[in-house]
Amino acid sequence: MNRIKLLVKIILNIAILGGGLYFGYQKFQEYFDNPWTRDGQVRAQVIQVSPRVSGMVTAISVVDNQAVTKGDLLFEIDPNPYYIALSQAKADLKREEANARGTKIEYDRVKGIADKNMGAVSQRDLNRNRVNYEKAVAKIEAYKEKIKTARLNLSFTKVHASVDGYVSNINFQIGSQAVANQPILALVDSNSFWVFGYFRENMIAEVKVGAPSVVTLMAYPDTPLHAEVESIAWGISHSDGNAGENLLPSIAPVFQWIRLAQRIPVRIKLDTLPENVELRFGLSASVLVYKNFENKEQ
Secondary structure: HHHHHHHHHHHHHHHHHHHOOOOOHHHHHHHHHHEEEEEEEEOOEEEEEEOOOOEEEEEEEOOOEEEOOOOOOEEOOHHHHHHHHHHHHHHHHHHHHHHHHHHHHHHHHHHHHHHOOOOOHHHHHHHHHHHHHHHHHHHHHHHHHHHHHHHHHHHHEEEOOOEEEEOOOOOOOOOEEEEEOOOOEEEEEEOOEEEEEEEEHHHHEEEEEEEEEEEEEEOOEEEEEEEEEEOOOOOOOOOEEEEEEHHOEEOOOOOOOOOOOOOEEEEEEEEOOOOOOOOOOOOOEEEEEEOOHHHHHH
């Protein structure tokens, strides 16, 4: 009886080992039969947040690496100079409106005289008064636009997140001088993550747009991610032919016996992520693309 039990146990162990070896062989064979690269990287859209106006930073509402949602306040710039500019524009408008009323009264007076007696007022005086009034009306419109600009600049003193994402690289503090259109922090768009797989050029012919893929992140080696090929790059930067010393072409040496294959970026779109996976810009990844994906889907 003990021998039978021992024999059954040995058979079960052999079956389990055989099944494991078969499964391992199948997975290993996938990497021979399909394009595969360990040279992959997680990427995302990174927004360089720049203030639209210059001024001293008076408040910072976030900390480095904080998650934010679209519309959240990031930081504030001293609004006082822009309040003053708005008040000045309003005062200029009132002054010009008063001036326009005066020129309108004078123009109406001269025009009324001319209507009663064409010879009492010269055409030159009539034209001059009409032009003065039209200039005053035009200045009113210009000052109204200045008020709009001043209000807009005042609103720009509060900088908000334009997308959902993660704040990164906050290297300023309260009291720092923010300069208009100069990046002051980075915002990683949390809804824009993708993976670039850099495949050898001799594999590209087997990579098709829409092909299902498997992405394995080095940070989560036990959690393969389902994905598909979104696009394939049409070109890469070439180092040969650029101007070098004395403006002569800089030509890279050619290895006669060993030619290294170029790497072509393939953009991979990720499916819904498992709850335990958090993507970060720059994570290393391995990418496998199924070349016979039509048959695989069947």
